Amino acid sequence: MKAPLFQVDAFTTRRFAGNPAAVMLLEAYPEDETLRAIAAENNLSETAFLVREGGDYHLRWFTPKVEVPLCGHATLASAAVVMERLEPGRASVTFHTASGALPVSRSGTGYVLDFPARGSEPIAMPGVAAALGAAPEEVRINPFTYMAVLADAATVRGLSPGMAAIAALDRPGLIVTAPGDNAYDVVSRYFAPAKGIPEDPVTGAAHTTLVPYWAERLGRSTLACHQASARGGDLTCRLSDDRVLIEGACVFFLEGTAEY
Template identity: 45%
Template sequence: MRQIITQVDAFTDKPFAGNPAAVCVLATPQTDAWMQNVAQEMNLSETAFLIKLDDGFSLRWFTPTTEVPLCGHATLASSHVLWSEGHLSTNEDARFHTKSGLLIAKRQGDWIELDFPVIHSQPTTAPPELSQALGVPLKTVMQNSLGYLVEVESEDLVRQMQPNFQQMKSLPIADVVVTSLAKADSEYDFISRFFAPGLGINEDPVTGAAHCCLAAYWRDRLHKDQFLAYQASSRGGVVKVNYVGGDGLRPTVGDRVLLAGQAVTVLRGELIL
């Protein structure tokens, strides 16, 4: 049996930028081991697997080493594939049933908007080895379901840092979102990078899930709900962020964040089972 697999660059409007993801729309269910093997073979930060359901699609995400409960860029890539490959008409929303609940993607012109849960962070005391591993002084340290969320003093520090990934792997929590305000003359509100050696990804190029926690973090500090964000990896990517839900006064577990990005197909091939 031959299975089409598509590689998409997400959170970018040009090829060879943003975050690449592989997308496989399965005709029949496959085992977890098989999906993990395919993800390892593709060797991208995420490979997405979809199966058609009565009300949308089942969606699961695998890194080369493990399954993850939430992935923004591979959801964006999956939505792009469903519309561009004719699995959905262009006026239909993409509905995904995932381990993080129901996720909905909508077309907004050239952009794709994802409706995701907000990830709230709590203050924490980081081990001194964290600053050593990142190689920069830490301004603020929070913790959430992704790992640490660290603010540093400047955009230059975010862009220039070169973490020691082997040292990061020895920490109790190995995955870190690093962020700062953008420069005053920038078109962006904040920038970030995401290091995830605990997931088998030293640096993820552009991370939707990270912006689920960055939305809440910067909302509390900048007192606004809409942001234009840039993830400053070597590939780089742009994310529109819109914090919605809740009562507008205090964070709740029901809060949502709308993440918008663009996507480009760069490769389509046959996976021979």
């Protein structure tokens, strides 16, 4: 079997930054084992698999190890593939996913994801501090992740956490965040070694948890966010009722054909 394959740097305006995602357009989904093998072969944080569904697309995301219920950067990359390569000039697309219908529309600087907001609750969790090697001001939890709130952006940027300890937590990921520095309102990093991603370069899904928290704490709904990984990435986010609108740009790196 052959399928079009794209690699796109998401949440960046320049190549070799942001978060690279692979996007494959399929006629139909093969066995999950095949999808996992393709994702492992691509060896990126996520591979997105698209299948046409009426006027829109069904979308699934795989890390090199597992399927995930929501992924921001690979959805952004998929929107770029649809609107720039498969159907040039298209202004919006809806992806049907395990997290429901996810609309994406063009913006002046890229694309806007419309994702469900994920609230969080405070929890006493000393294991998070031990894993990070830093003392959070607060640890929060939801069904998808832990979130550690630190005092300042410099501490977030300088972390070298213990991946084995993070992988042993009873959530598949750990967001670390602090008030922003420079021109940013919010700075974060995201670690998910249990999913085969020691550190994700830029994580749209993490911002569905970050934005409700910081919007309430800072008293405003629109936030300039930066994920402070080695590659780095910028997101403009807005809380709108129970949705988080996440805006970012994409840059194409690779276009070709995969055989599987």
